Amino acid sequence: MKQTIFEIEKNNPLTENVYEMTLRGDCSEITRPGQFVNICLDGFYLRRPISVCDVCGDRLTLIYKVVGKGTEKMSQMSSGSLDLLTGLGNGYDTSVSGGSPLLIGGGVGVPPLYLLAKKLLSEGKKAAVILGFNTKSEIFYEDKFRGLGCEVFVTTADGSYGIKGFVTDALAGLEYTYFYCCGPEPMLKAVYKNTTSSGQFSFEERMGCGFGACMGCSCETLTGYKRICRDGPVLKKEEIKW
Amino acid sequence: MVNTSVTLCGVEIDNPIIPASGTFGYGYEFAELYDINILGTFSFKGTTREPRFGNPTPRIAETASGMLNAVGLQNPGVEKVISEELPKMRKVFSKKVMANVSGFSIDDYVYICRRLDECDEVGWLEVNISCPNVHGGGMSFGTSPKSAEEVAKAVKKAVKKPVIIKLSPNVTDIAEIAKACEAGGADGVSLINTLLGMRINLRTRRPLLKNTTGGLSGPAVFPVAVRMVYQCAKAVKIPVVGMGGVASAEDVLEMMLAGATAVEVGAQNLVNPFACRDIIAELPEAMEKYGISSLRDIVGAAL
Numbered sequence: 001m002k003q004t005i006f007e008i009e010k011n012n013p014l015t016e017n018v019y020e021m022t023l024r025g026d027c028s029e030i031t032r033p034g035q036f037v038n039i040c041l042d043g044f045y046l047r048r049p050i051s052v053c054d055v056c057g058d059r060l061t062l063i064y065k066v067v068g069k070g071t072e073k074m075s076q077m078s079s080g081s082l083d084l085l086t087g088l089g090n091g092y093d094t095s096v097s098g099g100s101p102l103l104i105g106g107g108v109g110v111p112p113l114y115l116l117a118k119k120l121l122s123e124g125k126k127a128a129v130i131l132g133f134n135t136k137s138e139i140f141y142e143d144k145f146r147g148l149g150c151e152v153f154v155t156t157a158d159g160s161y162g163i164k165g166f167v168t169d170a171l172a173g174l175e176y177t178y179f180y181c182c183g184p185e186p187m188l189k190a191v192y193k194n195t196t197s198s199g200q201f202s203f204e205e206r207m208g209c210g211f212g213a214c215m216g217c218s219c220e221t222l223t224g225y226k227r228i229c230r231d232g233p234v235l236k237k238e239e240i241k242w
Numbered sequence: 243m244v245n246t247s248v249t250l251c252g253v254e255i256d257n258p259i260i261p262a263s264g265t266f267g268y269g270y271e272f273a274e275l276y277d278i279n280i281l282g283t284f285s286f287k288g289t290t291r292e293p294r295f296g297n298p299t300p301r302i303a304e305t306a307s308g309m310l311n312a313v314g315l316q317n318p319g320v321e322k323v324i325s326e327e328l329p330k331m332r333k334v335f336s337k338k339v340m341a342n343v344s345g346f347s348i349d350d351y352v353y354i355c356r357r358l359d360e361c362d363e364v365g366w367l368e369v370n371i372s373c374p375n376v377h378g379g380g381m382s383f384g385t386s387p388k389s390a391e392e393v394a395k396a397v398k399k400a401v402k403k404p405v406i407i408k409l410s411p412n413v414t415d416i417a418e419i420a421k422a423c424e425a426g427g428a429d430g431v432s433l434i435n436t437l438l439g440m441r442i443n444l445r446t447r448r449p450l451l452k453n454t455t456g457g458l459s460g461p462a463v464f465p466v467a468v469r470m471v472y473q474c475a476k477a478v479k480i481p482v483v484g485m486g487g488v489a490s491a492e493d494v495l496e497m498m499l500a501g502a503t504a505v506e507v508g509a510q511n512l513v514n515p516f517a518c519r520d521i522i523a524e525l526p527e528a529m530e531k532y533g534i535s536s537l538r539d540i541v542g543a544a545l
Contacts, residue, residue: 046302208302215313
């Protein structure tokens with residue numbers, strides 16, 4: 001973990017309420033896809049944990065959805081600096097993926113899969129991606145994943161684009177050696193039930209500190225109590241208590 | 243050169259800065275960030291007789307200038323604290339630590355305190371009779387002078403190390419409780435624990451916390467804490483440890499003027515993991531600014 005001041009480079013909407021912010025600063029502590037940063041915002045007491053979408057040298061990309069006053073304030077910042085704690089969380093383990101892993105993301109669970117896809121491809125693996133959204137206007141990053149060279153399947157709940165239904169409706173017939181998943185909990189549970197291989201899930205929880213001190217985000221697993229912020233946010237399928 | 247050392251219940255500490263229980267774990271998350279031996283001491287995570295998972299999540303909610311928590315005393319239980327956590331802590335912290343204890347009966351308090359009293363690493367026992375987030379125990383001991391006195395008396399009889407009783411602000415007259423602890427033989431009191439609070443999600447119309455209520459901490463509670471430290475320091479002769487919303491060296495001085503011998507820092511560690519390091523670094527300059535050569539001299543100066 002490191003506390004660093006980042007400079008905001010860009011902050012643009014990708015959809016009606018999902019924004020992409022790029023920042024410049026010391027990213028050296030970000031060592032794995034699936035980690036997060038914790039952002040200090042003027043006028044708000046607690047930091048905002050946001051997953052890392054991409055890192056390239058000293059350029060950090062975050063994608064976040066405006067859900068409350070804090071993220072609303074973030075969405076209005078076009079320049080200036082932000083105090084970030086970086087390198088938080090365990091992140092995804094790519095060493096166990098086999099040759100053709102499947103990445104499954106839903107809504108704002110999609111962003112951390114981008115850096116993960118880059119990492120898997122750089123390791124010579126063939127990554128396929130399922131991106132799930134509610135409707136066509138909420139889709140983002142489809143082209144970015146295709147640009148990396150991934151096979152991409154998009155689902156929309158209302159059928160306005162791609163496969164009609166949920167991410168699990170795109171699973172049938174796909175062959176994969178392992179899976180990585182991030183999204184809302186009902187989606188994680190559905191993926192848990194409908195996947196044939198082992199895999200890893202990234203979880204979300206209200207956090208106090210984000211680095212393991214306050215026990216605010218604890219959960220029970222088959223291998224004991226875990227802090228989502230420090231022992232997670234990524235948990236293995238085998239340790240989840242569902 | 244200014245003197246930051248103070249004496250807390252007979253034990254001298256380099257400075258009065260003490261990370262508060264539940265915001266500092268057993269120290270090792272913070273030891274990755276800075277040398278925690280610069281601290282006066284720290285109060286480790288509240289320890290119960292049996293392991294506890296605590297309350298269901300969400301356990302945290304934000305407020306204006308503060309936060310609510312309803313963690314509910316998650317900890318591995320006293321035996322694991324002694325066999326696993328203290329040896330790990332010892333590798334990163336060489337000073338005496340403050341052991342924070344919580345119970346659901348007088349017998350619990352006595353048992354846990356006796357076990358921790360035997361540990362070399364422990365310098366003080368901070369007995370929490372004020373946790374607002376557990377049911378059937380915790381705060382219920384801290385809301386009546388009679389039961390507070392009983393806990394103090396029973397624990398004091400069982401241990402050799404100084405006993406500091408941690409008080410709840412969720413009472414009509416906190417000074418009465420402090421006096422009862424003193425009468426029971428306590429070596430000190432610490433205050434305030436969190437203020438009971440609640441927030442509701444406008445969209446779902448449900449409480450933000452799964453536990454419905456939680457304890458408010460952070461700068462929002464600082465003036466309440468200063469007032470209560472002041473009232474207790476007026477009422478008792480034993481040392482008062484002040485806490486509640488402390489976020490800067492100047493807050494520390496204010497707490498000490500109100501009567502605090504030492505000062506705990508809680509929620510601020512969670513939003514700025516370097517908070518205690520920064521406060522300790524800023525103390526000498528703040529002391530010089532206000533003409534203070536020794537911190538001991540200002541304890542209770544406002545009384």
